[in-house]
Amino acid sequence: MKKTSDRNIQKQTLKKVLRYIKKYRGLLVLSILLAIVSVILTLYVPILIGKAIDCIVYEDVQFEAISSNLILAGSMVGVTAVTQWFMNVINNKVAYQVVHDIRKEAFRKLEVLPLKYIDTHSQGDIVSRVIADVDQFADGLLMGFTQLFTGVITLIGTLIVMLTLDVAITLVVVVVTPLSLFVASYIAKKTYRMFKLQSETRGEQTAFIDEIIGNEKVVKAYGHEKEALEHFDALNEKLAKCSLRATFFSSLTNPCTRFVNSVVYAGVAIAGAFTVLSGRMTVGIWSCFLSYANQYTKPFNEISGVVTELQNALACAARIFELIEEEGEVPDSQDALVLEKAKGVITCKEVSFSYVPDKKLIEGFNLSVGQGQKVAIVGPTGCGKTTLINLLMRFYDVDKGSIQVDSLDIKALTRKSLRLNYGMVLQETWLKKGTIKENIQMGKPDATDEEILAAAKAAHAHSFIKRLPKGYETIITEDGGVLSAGQKQLLCITRVMLMKPPMLILDEATSSIDTRTEMKIQSAFNRLMEGRTCFIVAHRLSTIQNADIILVMKEGKIIEKGNHEELLAKQGFYSKLYNSQFAG
Template structure:
């Protein structure tokens, strides 16, 4: 993995480290109503057209070549009809004792017709080539914008959605959008041109036959409108349930070992079966409705053939039209109903396009974090003094979980945050990193409100080692270098030695060049934790955040890591989240949290003397050990 790629992953990486994906193996995944209609079908298509404005020059040429190819194709049957008339007149002439057929004239007509069809095919090839390029460039652009957007969306967006649902925007929805757009755009142009062109050619042959043929058109229009009305909601439902199925597959695949360990294969299959049935039902209805359109339209078209043959024969007998005109008109009837059928198919494609593009644009229009501020404070020269000034915070504004918390942390101090599971310890870290902003009060670094920093620069001050390790597919060297992208080889090795991981890496095939797989499960959990610690050591930050950093290593390694951490934390402000209270007895300040609020603060001796909640937590560990 390149250095540039690693830089682009920065914010997203920290977000994943701060909040591990929630595996929901037993509960329902979906939160979308079945059969939901597009919220704004017309508005979404307008957005799509505006988005394609960047390619307007190419689109103009697509329209020109599409119309040109269609026009040349439409003119062909009438000219070919003249050849039929010439053959008929020749036969009649021969029977009457005349000169018979004029093969030279027939040959010229056929060559002229063939030339028209060749030009039409060439125009169709060019417009197809151009439209494919436009659709692929647009899908590339959309994927790029979504990938960039992910790093600018606040954490609470991902807290409320599954990974599969977000990934579906990048995969299924954009693929559907690109494919359906490629088909529907050119089909819409050629079908519209065909209807207009064929109508004109039919009028030139026989206005009466044209009027009679048009009487079947209201049947087609009524049928198309009914299908469009009922199919849109099913196409939208199909896309959304496809996202849910992808979410389930992604979650279960990532946690397949947990599924097997808890013997939940049956439950997972039942849950998947339920969602898959919803997808099947929605997809079946949408495909069935679009599928019945074609045979019914063909039946309506066949009625037109019958009328044309009867009326055409009558008019030819009266010498109002020529025999070849009947053949031409018959082809035009087919070509008149065919683009109507194609427009009906395009209407279904547009439903699919609108459903997919609506979900993509919804994501791209999500509210973003403020990445930059006017006249931002520089992080240069800051020491790491942190102050919580009457902080109030709640994930929902109507439910505040941190009430009026204040404390000052001098640079180089070690701050421990303790409390039972779910007490809100990690919430404090999210506030420090500005993954969330406080509802009231302020968090200050060296007297500067953290909201006055650019988010990216603020986070450069922090080094993180979290309980949920995050390593990417790449070499061990690149994973350690992620903490400092311009680090030298010697700096990487020194950081690995400080984290007691150097010797272990040397035993691996390839050493620092060994590649970790996608899940990084070709090394143990403890070894992964050691690599994240080495990464934090290499970053050399002003402020350290350690969230149960040694929870995944054995006791002997924990002692070694603790020594390395003690060395690392000297001269740096450190926030340590811990469950094993014996590891933070030397902390300068201990914040005790319960039910999302800070109930006690002080050093170890002070809190033990208070004989409060901290003392209860501390003593309970020894009681469990004794029992």
């Protein structure tokens, strides 16, 4: 059952690869024509050399004929070399263009995959599919183009020429060679599963390395180096074992087929020797046959090598196609509305949502927020605060109920227009590789230098930016480089200050900033929040005391609702949270 499944996967993967190759069929036809020319010239060279030999072995040595045959043979070898060079250039172009198209489509799919996929798959495995697996596939595809066409054409051409020279000796070759194909086919079936396991294990290893590098400070802080090394050693050992098995079995192909080919060559030599002695064949023609026996069996070595390499290539291609064929984000409907400038009236009606179907999170959630109101969301970890933000931004769609903006269901709006109406500052900062200016401009690419400067000053980021080596033109890496956590967060706040969206989401936006700067930022936020609907997720209750509505969440439900004074007066869950932070 497993063998049938693997065979079906291989067939399906091969069909998908051929669909990509179809785009370059013109170049492919040209490559085949060049392969035919190359093979014809290669096959004619032994005939010329055989004629030259016949001019030597008998009493009357014909020097002029020998010279002309060798010159013609040398010319054909030169033309063959040029033809093969052009063929290799074309094959490289086709192979790498196909890989370029596949990788481009994979990256395009990454941008439309739902967050659910990204959240449930390790980043390292995804990177491994797009980079390492595609590279492995490229190597196999290139070998296939380079050797498969010439190999098949050489087999057919050599067989035809040998049949015209001597049918009996040709039958000796034809009878023995199928054994070579049988050996190659048997080994290829065994190696596919091994190469697939190798590719999957490589993905696991990449994921673990990515995880450790990204969290190196945490690993060192908790003295987890030994455990991390042991886990890596186990993964590395697993990869070494499956790689060794795959390589060992695939390496058996060439020696096995070479053995069969040597038997063929010996058979031709013995049969040809008796034919020469009987006078039915000249020594020159016999030398041609020996040369053709080599040429006929050589493609079997090459094709068997290609088949083995293709097992690895198809295993890698299957993984990348799994990613490409993943179900993307539900596209916006054709009649989806574009939200131009939202007023900021938000309504949640009987909203239910869970990440895992059998594990309930948010149920029957109701909320009404008026224009310009500040809504603070508090509660213990895992109560659904960040999940609510994900639903408001349509990073996830609700399972039941609806969320409305200005009386419009957000499912009826385009995602892009909805998100452009929100300004978002998260606890986890995100910066891209580029200048400080480019990072600030992300939400408003056409912003002027004056606007950027004003936003930076409002966010209290200008003072540290101008101290950087090149100020706003300083280039930083995606992890912020030498910037502190607080400085990175100030840059993210500056982005929002620059956009001035009608709605704001602040998820622990000042968690990495010192108290003195936080007070300044709060005053800047207060100016920014005037007239704008704001959702503030906070653990430090001192930062949300002036909110219009405070939602106290627990286990996905609103258990208390009101402003700061009202909730304290109730002496409920909020009061306990507040008092626990300010005890004494």
